[in-house]
Amino acid sequence: MARVPEETIELIRNTADIYDVVAQYVDLKKRGKNFFGLCPFHSEKTPSFCVSPDKQIYNCFSCPAGGNVFSFIMDHEKISFIEAVQQLGQKYGIEVARQSGPSNKIFSSLYEIHDIAVKLYHNILFSEKGKAALDYLHKRGLTDDTIKTYQIGFAPDSWDTLTNKIKSSSSFKDDVYEKSGLITKSSRGSWIDIFRSRIMFPIYHPSGKAIAFGGRKFNNDNPKDPKYFNSRETPLYRKSEVFYGLHKTRDSIRKFSTAILVEGYTDFLQLVQLGIPNVVAICGTALGINHANQIRKFARKVYLAYDGDSAGRRNAIKAGYVLFQAGVEPLVIPMPNDKDPDDWVREEGANAFQEAMGSSMSLLLFHLENKDVKNLSDVKLSSTVKEILKEISLITDEIIRDDLLKSLSKELKWSEDKALRLFNSQTGMKRVRADSEQSNTKDQPFTNNIMQKAQLEIIRAIAFNFDEVYPSMKNIIDFKEFDEPILQKIGELLIEDKKSTAIIDQFENMDEKRLVSGILFDEVSFDDPQLIIKECFSTIKKQSIKDQIKQARIKIRELESSGKDTKEIIIEVTKLQESLQELTENIETD
Numbered sequence: 052m053a054r055v056p057e058e059t060i061e062l063i064r065n066t067a068d069i070y071d072v073v074a075q076y077v078d079l080k081k082r083g084k085n086f087f088g089l090c091p092f093h094s095e096k097t098p099s100f101c102v103s104p105d106k107q108i109y110n111c112f113s114c115p116a117g118g119n120v121f122s123f124i125m126d127h128e129k130i131s132f133i134e135a136v137q138q139l140g141q142k143y144g145i146e147v148a149r150q151s152g153p154s155n156k157i158f159s160s161l162y163e164i165h166d167i168a169v170k171l172y173h174n175i176l177f178s179e180k181g182k183a184a185l186d187y188l189h190k191r192g193l194t195d196d197t198i199k200t201y202q203i204g205f206a207p208d209s210w211d212t213l214t215n216k217i218k219s220s221s222s223f224k225d226d227v228y229e230k231s232g233l234i235t236k237s238s239r240g241s242w243i244d245i246f247r248s249r250i251m252f253p254i255y256h257p258s259g260k261a262i263a264f265g266g267r268k269f270n271n272d273n274p275k276d277p278k279y280f281n282s283r284e285t286p287l288y289r290k291s292e293v294f295y296g297l298h299k300t301r302d303s304i305r306k307f308s309t310a311i312l313v314e315g316y317t318d319f320l321q322l323v324q325l326g327i328p329n330v331v332a333i334c335g336t337a338l339g340i341n342h343a344n345q346i347r348k349f350a351r352k353v354y355l356a357y358d359g360d361s362a363g364r365r366n367a368i369k370a371g372y373v374l375f376q377a378g379v380e381p382l383v384i385p386m387p388n389d390k391d392p393d394d395w396v397r398e399e400g401a402n403a404f405q406e407a408m409g410s411s412m413s414l415l416l417f418h419l420e421n422k423d424v425k426n427l428s429d430v431k432l433s434s435t436v437k438e439i440l441k442e443i444s445l446i447t448d449e450i451i452r453d454d455l456l457k458s459l460s461k462e463l464k465w466s467e468d469k470a471l472r473l474f475n476s477q478t479g480m481k482r483v484r485a486d487s488e489q490s491n492t493k494d495q496p497f498t499n500n501i502m503q504k505a506q507l508e509i510i511r512a513i514a515f516n517f518d519e520v521y522p523s524m525k526n527i528i529d530f531k532e533f534d535e536p537i538l539q540k541i542g543e544l545l546i547e548d549k550k551s552t553a554i555i556d557q558f559e560n561m562d563e564k565r566l567v568s569g570i571l572f573d574e575v576s577f578d579d580p581q582l583i584i585k586e587c588f589s590t591i592k593k594q595s596i597k598d599q600i601k602q603a604r605i606k607i608r609e610l611e612s613s614g615k616d617t618k619e620i621i622i623e624v625t626k627l628q629e630s631l632q633e634l635t636e637n638i639e640t641d
């Protein structure tokens with residue numbers, strides 16, 4: 052495995068600021084000594100994600116998330132420790148030199164394969180084999196500049212173009228091939244390309260790394276092949292939360308706190324090319340709540356610029372309500388009939404689009420107009436209203452819900468009472484919650500039994516009162532008596548004078564990192580930490596003696612039932628009982 056010198060890691064750890072790093076992704080508000088925001092690792096509406104600048108760690112009170120600067124980047128960007136170190140090194144201008152040796156982490160390999168594929172397809176597009184595809188893109192109005200910025204490529208009509216390139220470039224293992232979602236094993240057992248005869252749109256993680264492709268059919272008459280085809284889900288690519296283009300437009304979206312959401316790659320490219328910077332596209336899937344939660348990190352308002360056909364309008368309505376659920380205000384840009392944003396701006400220009408943005412509609416109005424409510428029969432109106440009320444019931448934010456009910460009554464020229472009554476009667480008892488977060492606070496680890504609790508208390512008493520307790524209690528403190536390996540390791544690291552943020556890096560496993568930061572996050576104040584430590588060690592000792600007695604008694608029964616001599620072991624039990632007695636008296640007379 053590649054290694055980075057410990058001093059470099061430490062330098063970055065000491066330079067990077069947890070607030071600074073997290074605030075790139077999460078809107079943080081100060082509360083007391085700490086900062087709170089909506090957790091980027093689970094979906095929630097009340098902030099339970101907490102950042103401690105003092106300790107340089109973060110912790111979520113509702114999900115397992117927790118850690119330091121490195122684990123935040125690892126968890127958020129789905130990259131390895133080394134890669135997180137490099138990324139932060141770059142951010143803070145600290146050079147990270149590797150000490151050789153290939154990294155065998157699956158994520159790095161998958162990123163590498165995607166990187167190879169992006170370059171290969173892009174080069175082919177600008178070669179003889181890609182000429183027709185390139186001509187087509189030019190005809191669609193895309194400039195070379197745009198094509199290069201977004202690394203658009205072409206996968207030729209061949210079974211092994213990418214396969215051969217990957218095989219010759221590096222020695223990946225078969226499981227990496229399989230997990231890449233770019234090549235697959237044929238029925239004859241050889242590796243073959245998945246994407247063939249397709250214009251390739253690389254899909255990037257916000258960090259700027261390619262993680263998947265969207266492929267558009269090109270020069271292929273097979274009616275069985277779909278027009279658009281995306282990478283399947285892989286360890287890198289989770290369709291439910293990835294946007295196309297966000298890696299380039301995120302900063303603009305954040306700046307305006309507004310995003311324009313489109314359905315297609317070329318819609319996106321066309322708008323960006325025309326100088327509209329805050330666009331983002333969903334790739335080949337419907338907008339889900341995870342998408343909406345993602346977008347809320349950057350934007351309070353989203354303009355939906357979906358296709359002007361009936362499917363596009365339906366999708367826009369669906370997406371709009373999902374955005375509401377995440378607390379983002381959706382507005383709909385009405386698209387001319389049967390036009391998509393791509394065609395439209397090519398014909399009318401950016402100005403027309405921006406004007407349309409100015410006259411965008413509220414989602415509710417768009418929904419009602421799309422149903423043509425003014426001309427509906429009573430029966431159809433009733434079912435439309437029911438459909439809308441059902442959507443409103445999924446929104447947990449009361450203010451948004453009330454607003455929508457008010458607007459609905461206004462549009463239908465109803466009294467507010469009537470809409471509310473209908474809402475209550477329809478949704479009343481069974482008001483559906485969009486998610487069940489709120490209630491589930493994180494389980495406290497290591498609180499299952501008296502042994503665990505004692506060990507946890509000792510760790511906390513030492514961690515938060517180190518200077519006060521450690522020098523005078525060195526002789527008593529012995530972590531070998533711990534039977535929880537994680538707590539034992541934390542203890543040993545604490546006395547090596549490691550700070551909580553550095554301790555986290557000594558654990559490789561992400562779950563352990565989370566666990567450790569959870570333990571070290573919550574500062575507990577102890578009236579008398581020395582006494583706590585003493586008592587807890589005594590508890591541990593007593594418990595361990597009790598366990599030994601228990602074991603010995605079982606042994607005695609076994610020996611008795613087989614008619615063997617038990618004298619020796621009975622003496623042992625007596626001794627154990629004496630030492631137990633002694634321990635109890637010691638504590639009482641202290």
Ligand SMILES: [Zn+2]
Nearest residue numbers: 090093111114
């Ligand atoms: Zn969380």
